[in-house]
Amino acid sequence: MIRIGETAAAAGLTAKTLRFYEDRGLLPAADRAPNGYRDYPHETVSRLEFIRRGRTAGLTLAQIGDILSVRDTGQAPCVHVKDLLANQLRDLDAQIAELTALRATVAEFHDAAAAGDPAACDPERICSYL
Amino acid sequence: MIRIGETAAAAGLTAKTLRFYEDRGLLPAADRAPNGYRDYPHETVSRLEFIRRGRTAGLTLAQIGDILSVRDTGQAPCVHVKDLLANQLRDLDAQIAELTALRATVAEFHDAAAAGDPAACDPERICSYL
DNA sequence: TCTGACCTTCCAGTAAACTGGAAGGTCAAG
């Protein structure tokens, strides 16, 4: 019998999170011990690790749930996974590009501020660096 | 007189969003026409575009608000202004680094998926590509 | 027996950034 806390800890999560995942359909409803406690099979840990890896890769729980449900029907979800990852890569590249552009803008402001003489800054006046 | 809808459309936003930004302090309270309608100065569009760029790049409204308030508060000593900008720059660099690392991880997964045979997917591990 | 660490359910709240809708005012055109 692997109780929820132990299972969660093994995957680096909390019991609360496991109940939440069950609620969201990412974990099948666990068997129950006579006392009502959830009793997890050993595979649950690798399933949780899979979820965690997906999260680390920036996938949403819905996307991970899609992969898992495809797998649960017995099909290999690898093609689906590949598509999701390609999508993720595209999003990530766009985000990095935007962030880099913004950094350049902020850096311009900062360089202008750094080039000025702080002592010459009149507190009563609007700072001319921005 | 530039009304809220026109201003919003010019920046690719909605009137609702502009009122929300005003509520959050990202937009100064607009002047009002005699009928109570908000009346925006022309600069508002570039301010909104700045906000939009920041948002697209994944900055929070709070972070964008910090930058804008630096820009707005002429009373702040220039050294403080420079520090705030340096802070934003540091955050931006950290964010770019984080996203770049994530991209590398995702790319690794993706390359493995693209190179592999879908039939070789090990059901025990759920999907060998993640 | 009691304490403490588990477990159960259910309900609420959090942050972020809107979005929707109700109820009503304004104004130019037909």
Place this chain on the structure above:
DNA sequence: CTTGACCTTCCAGTTTACTGGAAGGTCAGA
């Protein structure tokens, strides 16, 4: 004078991924 497209305020809901807490059940050890 009415229609329709604007505008106003205020309040409530959405999404994501949890997290907190109340109220109570279970069980091993001192």
